[in-house]
Amino acid sequence: MNSLLGHPAFVLLLSSTAMVAGCGDEDDHEASRFAWLAMRAEQVRELSFESEVPVRTVTRGEVDAEAEQAAGALAEEELEALAATYGRLGYFPPDADLRAILGGSRDLAAAWYSSVDKGIALIGEVEDHVLIHEYVHGLQDQHFDLGALGDATLTSDAHLALRAATEGDAMLAEVRYLQQERNDADLDRLSWATVIASIHAAGEDVLQESEVPALFVDYPSFAYGFGFEYCAHNLTGASAAAPVAREPFPFDWSREDALFSRRTPATTQQIIALDDQDPEARVGLEELPAELADELEPLDWDSMGEWLSYLLLRPLDGAPELGDMRALAAAWDGDRALFVRDRQTGATGTAWASAWDDDEAAAGIEAALWRLHGGEAIDDGEPRLGRAEDGELVWIERREERVVALKNVDQALMPALAEAAFPAGIKPKRLALRKRPSLAAWLSRHLPARRGEPRRGGAQTLK
Template identity: 25%
Template sequence: MRRCLVLVSVVALLIAGVAGAGGAAGVGGTTGGEATTSASTTATDATTPATDATTPATTASTTGASPTACTPETDTDVVGCWDGVAHDETFTFNQSDGLTPSQLEALTHRSMARVEYVRERPFQTDVPVETMTREEFRANGTGGTSNESADDRRAFDRWNDQVWEALFVVGENESSAEAIDTVFGGSVSGFYSPADDRIVLVVPAGSAVQIDESTLVHELTHGMQDQYHDLTRSQYVGTTQDADLAVDGLVEGEAVYIEERYTERCGDEWQCLSASESDGSGGGLGSINVGILQTILQPYVDGPFYVERLVETGGWEAVDAAMADPPSSTAAVIHREPAYEPRDVAFEDTARGDWTTYPDQGVDGAETAGEASMFVMFWYQSFAGPEAPVLDPADDARGNVRLHLRSSETLQTRTAYTYDHPVTAGWAGDELYPYRNDAGDAEQDGYVWVTAWQTPEDAAEFEAAYHRLLDAHGATAAPNGTQVVSTGGFRGAYGVERDGARVTIVHGPDVDDVFDLRPDLRPEAEPPAESVGTDADGDDATTGTSESVERDRDTSEGASTSADTTSETGEDTTAGAAPGLGVVVTVLALVAVAALLARRSRR
């Protein structure tokens, strides 16, 4: 079951403290307080669009050409009105002492009217908003199959542990399931459930109900999406980790995009309520695995700009068309290329001995990590663990952490990051096959990871970065071109082979296991000399930069497009204030679908 969750208490960019950046994010508009102005009684007629769809960032007029009275009878006929509450209505209450049921209902109806006004279409029916305590939420869980056996769950967890170990984010003595639960646990403030057609707010037992209206707008957008597209359909759950993130880039991207349009109207055009200042603030990252966190944040960062590109080029009709055929890779979302399709990666299981795959997990035993997860893999080695410069060896670890923060695009409602880097921008596809060997006294795990790249040069750049990653973990040369990491959570033997635009990575407990897993592997302990190419200026191309690079990418239409989607000035119409890069910055991280990374097996 898909659930669109809202996480709070995520100190997402204490990261920035490590990076040594400064300046906090600004959020447009004024909030809360006792309203004194009178309520509006007009809204925009559904036949008169409130905004020009080709200029999505422009603030629309508060009245249409033919203003219509906002009454309960006009709910589905007038855009910007719900149950007699108009989008520009003001309230005489605040929520310093919490919201009463009637006040929450009025706030919900105004937020529905605002989603209609920005999205230029009416809700088809009401979206109930309910509350539950955190204890009730924990008891209810975050979805998934209730009839799953303990053996099935254990098999999935073991399989998924290898995926996150291959990404150098969760070590062999850690549980990926527990790490993922830690990101979500205790932080969910609410969710929209397509199965139940409702929003649930999670509140502490005995506490007053307080909510940021922008959060409500975000979740109500999911409600509208569900009414028009049915979010329970299989197309909104990707078959792989990369596809999941890509679908969320569209679904969550539209919700953030509308949330941004709401925020920019606050103050000058709309009265907006927000929760108390203490709500959602945290004291630090604590035990949260930042590698997992930054992976699941990617749809919320790149998604709104992806949706903006759709609106700019084809209006809201283009967004509706994309909902009928969502993107299948994070590469499409990162580079704002709706037509981009990953390549099929040919793989034949040649393992010998007692090594077997997990045919009932993933897609015939395989996972696809994708460009976003690969970027985080390299970046995370600078933030945590070895704290080594992997993406850009010419800089130090702190400088490599900053690469993730140097986005030319900004958001008003959350911190903007970049997941676009030359080391991973040439991604064309990958298949990661976890293996197991239970023949001996102890369980043994390994994996074969086949990656495809746009060009041999892209493959060489990825290979060089991967060797730097192994070096950061103390890898030493071993027989037949393998490398061995002797200590830590990622110890074992590694074999890396590049063949044209394809790089294969094999990991097993020992050197012999590498060749049992892939007998025909021809690894090299370090990238060959030709891996170190030069760019147009004669500089070392393997060092990496924070700049996006132009490259011809395979698309279904055969178009040659650029991964750099910003203007020369770095401006973007979704831009608000500068991204939040303070030493102790707390941001409201809207993260959906708890099952996104703890996905159950698919058969």
């Protein structure tokens, strides 16, 4: 059973799933059930299938074996690169056993739709609403091309924002189906406060119960709870803060369609803030300073956004004098991670520039980054320079509402690289190309609970 599912609040709302009455042999019954649920998915999502979506059944053992095999096939160089970049940023210990993490079972999926195979896979027997959710992913893919949308996201932040819209939209249709089947009602009579709170609680449980670093459950901890509230607000006007529909019923599902076309969300903060966010601030490090090109080679770049910034800082929650990391991350205004290689030594270094709401929030981030790396200043005359707990050099600097953190970069190069993170270092914006998928996209392809995404991670939340 998916750990996002089965919360008491939903038990109060919903009981057992109605099954389709069938006749004839078992195959006929199954085919009739799938056909009926595909039709119901069309009705609750208000889109029509352009072609049939095939359904197959696999066992949990097969899924686990596939995940372990895929992790075993990853090149050691790829895992080393992940550790040298995102591990060095602080998301997990650089010596973490990534192969075991990527190959381990999350038990977070009951089924999934693959935008590559264009079909649904069920892990054993699943309830009808699970299939409704996956059929909605099929509708999304046929109408909006989920693969192309995902390929167009350049950053981890944008990737998670898109997936939140994808999952939230499917969950909204799933809830509508359950409301109709079990309560003979529609979304205008839903207890929004109960449902939104329960789904958010399920996402928090994923973080609390995870035995791996929070980075590796970024998708299930974010996409379902925040995605559902975002889509609910988009369609009806309801939210956790104001759990009453404000749009007229029947609700206009073309508002949901727009999330996959002209109004696709771009940041996780946009999802969390229900579109009521500050304009994203540009930060430096969009490219390597020209004067450092002979010494450093750019390897990759990313934008972490509010949610991944929170997951980076989450281990510090409750630490003395640091405060609430969730509230601190909510002050995010923009960021840029740049990964570089020293041309002489081959060492990989990281640089993370970020902008925050105000000086106070930036000061909190500055203090948190020193604590995250276990860093201590090593030069009384240069408080920005320090040594991390693992022995690597760090440079952490704040100017008003902006912060930059460098790690494992040649000390002589640090001042110039840091300078590129502040307004004077911001160059005219240009289209940035990727050498590899963003972190979030890469994880989506390799984590057991998300391969073939958008993968079902909240199938039984409403049980």
